[in-house]
Amino acid sequence: xxxxxxxxxxxxxxxxxxxxxxxxxxxxxxxxxxxxxxxxxxxxxxxxxxxxxxxxxxxxxxxxxxxxxxxxxxxxxxxxxxxxxxxxxxxxxxxxxxxxxxxxxxxxxxxxxxxxxxxxxxxxxxxx
Amino acid sequence: xxxxxxxxxxxxxxxxxxxxxxxxxxxxxxxxxxxxxxxxxxxxxxxxxxxxxxxxxxxxxxxxxxxxxxxxxxxxxxxxxxxxxxxxxxxxxxxxxxxxxxxxxxxxxxxxxxxxxxxxxxxxxxxxxxxxxxxxxxxxxxxxxxxxxxx
Numbered sequence: 001x002x003x004x005x006x007x008x009x010x011x012x013x014x015x016x017x018x019x020x021x022x023x024x025x026x027x028x029x030x031x032x033x034x035x036x037x038x039x040x041x042x043x044x045x046x047x048x049x050x051x052x053x054x055x056x057x058x059x060x061x062x063x064x065x066x067x068x069x070x071x072x073x074x075x076x077x078x079x080x081x082x083x084x085x086x087x088x089x090x091x092x093x094x095x096x097x098x099x100x101x102x103x104x105x106x107x108x109x110x111x112x113x114x115x116x117x118x119x120x121x122x123x124x125x126x127x128x
Numbered sequence: 129x130x131x132x133x134x135x136x137x138x139x140x141x142x143x144x145x146x147x148x149x150x151x152x153x154x155x156x157x158x159x160x161x162x163x164x165x166x167x168x169x170x171x172x173x174x175x176x177x178x179x180x181x182x183x184x185x186x187x188x189x190x191x192x193x194x195x196x197x198x199x200x201x202x203x204x205x206x207x208x209x210x211x212x213x214x215x216x217x218x219x220x221x222x223x224x225x226x227x228x229x230x231x232x233x234x235x236x237x238x239x240x241x242x243x244x245x246x247x248x249x250x251x252x253x254x255x256x257x258x259x260x261x262x263x264x265x266x267x268x269x270x271x272x273x274x275x276x277x278x279x
Contacts, residue, residue, distance in 0.1 A: 002148040009152055013159045016159065017162055027170075033253040039172055039174070041170065095251045095252075097248060098246045099248035099249065101252055120170070121169075121170065122169070
């Protein structure tokens with residue numbers, strides 16, 4: 001019995017750890033802005049697109065670096081595909097200039113996406 | 129002198145029972161240490177958009193109730209590497225001062241729209257500070273100005 005239990009435990013741990021790593025993969029580590037009024041994110045069933053803006057001003061959609069035009073095309077495509085309002089979550093480096101963020105906001109506005117959220121850290125928890 | 133066999137066997141049996149438990153305990157320890165999240169919890173700030181004044185070609189329809197009040201426009205700009213703020217063209221010396229002004233406005237009318245209009249070179253952290261200040265004092269309609277055409 002004992003070797004079997006060992007193996008079962010190992011398998012359980014392997015799958016739990018690998019799923020945890022898979023979850024982490026989708027989150028590019030960024031020093032987000034800090035805010036005290038941030039809400040706890042809700043797990044909505046609707047479509048959500050996460051756009052990462054790095055310190056250098058690169059826009060990342062998933063793991064791909066995209067331009068504003070490409071982003072707008074993707075947003076339009078996703079809006080059409082979803083057939084409903086979609087959410088755009090902006091994860092931006094806190095030091096990035098607004099000039100790199102405003103085109104994303106403008107692209108969302110042109111696409112008709114108004115449900116935009118900024119990812120933030122709570123001020124007390126924000127790493128310095 | 130030869131050690132009695134029954135004593136020796138009992139010792140082996142005891143060891144062999146402990147080993148799997150130690151294995152499992154170590155594995156659980158490793159698992160919990162690994163999964164103890166070193167990642168900070170992220171929160172979200174819902175944002176609304178408004179076309180930036182003077183840069184829009186076709187205005188987005190504002191909600192009817194927003195048309196009743198003149199919005200409070202907060203311009204954020206950088207001067208000598210430090211942020212400075214203009215609340216309806218009146219300079220504010222610090223983010224705390226901006227918060228106080230907004231608190232006064234919010235006491236009178238919480239529904240009044242607040243528009244955050246940052247200059248292009250302002251780091252987003254300072255923009256979020258203003259947005260956060262407006263939300264904390266209870267302003268329910270806070271919007272970002274975004275140029276219609278990216279520069």
